[in-house]
Amino acid sequence: MANTWNGSDDPVTRIHRQCRWSTSTLQMTDLESDTTSECTNRWIHIRHLPSQFNIDLLANCSEYPLFDDFCPYLPNHGLGQKTHNRSHSWYRTDSHMLELIFHRRMLEYPCLTSDPDAADAIYLPYYAGIDSIRYLYGPDVNSSFEHGLDLFQFLRHYDSSHIWGKHNGHDHFVVMARPAWDFSQPLSNDPPIWGTSFLELPEFYNLTALTLESRAWPWQEQAIPYPTSFHPPNMALLDSWVSRVRRSRRTTLMLFAGGGGVSASPNIRRSIRLECENSTSTSIGNSGYSKLCDFVDCSNGICEHDPIRFMRPMLQSSFCLQPPGDTPTRRSTFDGIVAGCIPVFFEDQAAKSQYGWHLPEEQYGEFSVFIQKEDVVFKGVRILDVLTSIPRARVRRMRESVLELIPRVMYRKHGSSLGLRNKNDAFDIAIEGTLQRIKSRLAEISVR
The missing domain is CATH 3.40.50 (Rossmann fold)
Structure with missing residues (x-):
């Protein structure tokens, strides 16, 4: 594999290390008593997924010549390389890396819980847009209707399947760093034309999908801003x-x-x-x-x-x-x-x-x-x-x-100063909107 990243501190290794850190500190987050009142109705559980659904996908960053070699855009947890060495806020950000950017920001969200039963929403750290590249430009182009089925099998049948089954996915959300049109090919298309069928799968009809562009009719889709190159740290x-x-x-x-x-x-x-x-x-x-x-x-x-x-x-x-x-x-x-x-x-x-x-x-x-x-x-x-x-x-x-x-x-830089964290950015607004949407949806289905 012609991967451009080598050494012990490449982007994939750093994200692995960050994910391990988040897992070990979730319980400590739960015990912060001053956070409890501020987190009422805002608790989020990050669902543990096998690395095949996120980290492992980055190892193929140079394998899709028809798309692009996206290895250069992985540094700084998806923000990309700095525009120049002395820059503190400007990066060569690729919008398709929003899934990495969002994942990294979720790890410092103040209302994380390790208990899925106590969560108001459950985040799936699945890099759906990156995984779709193999169907759009790679070897699985004729199997695009299968995109997402492995994920559903894991959620529904393996490793704490009750988490998905509790609300049949209504409380789950995922970030998809492409327009929804790229995930909405009808299952009836034979042969496939363009796109995968992830959002057309009945298995995911209840999932909230944050996309770069949504379609007009599906209730579960919501567009959030494309990442720009501006990510100030303070x-x-x-x-x-x-x-x-x-x-x-x-x-x-x-x-x-x-x-x-x-x-x-x-x-x-x-x-x-x-x-x-x-x-x-x-x-x-x-x-x-x-x-x-x-x-x-x-x-x-x-x-x-x-x-x-x-x-x-x-x-x-x-x-x-x-x-x-x-x-x-x-x-x-x-x-x-x-x-x-x-x-x-x-x-x-x-x-x-x-x-x-x-x-x-x-x-x-x-x-x-x-x-x-x-x-x-x-x-x-x-x-x-x-x-x-x-x-x-x-x-x-x-x-x-x-x-x-x-x-x-804008999406501020991860690890930003306290003052900037007190000002809602695109990530914060997306999270609040998602929580409200899931709350409304759960209330709606509870009275049916």
Whole structure:
């Protein structure tokens, strides 16, 4: 196996060591009396799974050439390598590593219990997205309907099967670091087309799945933010970044960082590219901007692990365009928020109907702009006209609202300082939302 990690302190070894530490300290956590009142209705049990469902999967990090060699993104428990040696907050984070990031953060969750019967929710540390790679790009592509069956057999028939059986999985949750579409291939597809059938298996209908993008109808799916490259370890570094974002001179009206839009057929990305190419300095007028539109070409994934490529332009732009691509949502939405760049959406599925826990639906008008993509593509509506018509005072208020969202959409670094731990980040909000959803679901089935 062509694994790039060697030595006794590689990422896999460190995660193994951390997992052993968590197991040995769970009982001590239970005995902390001051925590008991704060943890009422918030206790979580981490289900012990054989390493084949998490740690062992990382050993295959270089075996899927059609996907990518994801070995470079494993350091720092999934945050990836630092962007440069002196960086304290910025990493080359791959969004598919969210399962590792979440697992590591769960180990320092303050309300862990070793007693599953005392838990309000049970976390499955299964790296579902990483395990799916062998079905999507690897040797098991024709067996994608089997994804998850081994896990179910373990939960239902082996090693304390009563934990799953107590509520038939209604109290369990898992993180899946891919869009739900990648796990929702109908079982009837023969031969398989794309995706695994994990979320289509009746065995997992009761499981709460936290995904990077959810579908509109299944109750058990909930989208949580894509990880950005920003993971501050303390409050001072977060405050310093927010201050920098607030001071940044916004010399560009709008920015599109992405790929696509080069085909001849009408689509929103093509319309954005054409409008950006046709915007000239002569049309700036009294807008106050030195450039109306900027374009950062992120084709072929060249921006994904290089935040410097797009963060500087985002810091200089008032609005960041977030058109849908292969799926409605984009990591760029959260990169832009971290940069204080006001998001411009072109369909509700892009964020409004996805991230209700982190981006409250009733507040979208305060921090974002919505332009129907069909109006742009087929009716001649110019994005520049819409954005330049927004009064400057309102733009300033919208940017302040975006700044307030930064802590909510970032995943702070594990082991962060106490001050930062007191401010809810994307992980904390996801946990609270999950607990509420499971509580409501259990209450609902109890009265049937």
